Amino acid sequence: MDKEIWVWAEYEQGEIREASLEMLGEARKLAGRLKAKVCAILAGENISGLAGELVAYGADSVYLFDDRHLKDYSIDLYMHIFSMLKKEHFPILILISATPNGVGLAPRLAARFKSGFSADTITIAVLPDGSLRINRSTFLGKAHGVLTFAANCTVVVTMKPGSVGLDRAVRSRKGDIIAMDPGEIPVSRTEVKGVVKADPKVVALDEAERIVAAGCGFRKNSDLDLIRNLSEAVGAAVGGSKPMVDKGWLPRSRLVGQSSGRRLSPRMFVGIGISGSSHFVEGMKDS
The missing domain is CATH 3.40.50.1220 (TPP-binding domain)
Known part of the structure; x- marks a missing residue:
């Protein structure tokens, strides 16, 4: 089974979040050393028009789940999507930006997949034997910790928005946009009643x-x-x-x-x- 680097593509107001595009750039830098394809996971309603943007920023393939039941973000629904993909694909690395939604999803995925996990990651290095050495922030940024994960094992990683910078889009890039069937979507345990925009005075x-x-x-x-x-x-x-x-x-x-x-x-x-x-x-x- 071919190795893949997965990037969760989060979007808002009809645009891919820059934090997710940053993760694609990081995945692109690691893909050669890991001998892996970069695959973005995009789910929602009427979002097929966003897939090309993910290719331009580094995705080799986009797994596109376009379904009305995926209109609102729900951990239950995304856990279903990731778990379904995992049955047929091998993600060596899953990169998720540490947005409010991302920090809730990432550790749950690591627990579900029984994989390695690193939060607040600063740098990711691929060692000669294929293992990963990850430098992460600890104690509210007052210290750094180093984690090493064995080769050919799935690792879920979060990185803070803005920590790696945004690469330029390459509009001439070619990639595969793969329409996926979400299958039998589970009933979400949460219901979105509305979205309240954050107060700029207190937002990070x-x-x-x-x-x-x-x-x-x-x-x-x-x-x-x-x-x-x-x-x-x-x-x-x-x-x-x-x-x-x-x-x-x-x-x-x-x-x-x-x-x-x-x-x-x-x-x-x-x-x-x-x-x-x-x-x-x-x-x-x-x-």
């Missing part, structure tokens, strides 16, 4: 669509009210450079830059009073 920076960031050009803490007012007007989250965090003017969760351990890629980024040091730019250059 790596989930924010817009960010307004402050730097040491602001001399007084009270001056940050200008940033807060602007962010509220445009529906953006507030971020800041390391000096703003070191002074205690902003919490560490609002830190932008290399020392935050993440690379942000919002649709809009506005920096005010920021010098633009390389450490800062490294954390937001994919915006």
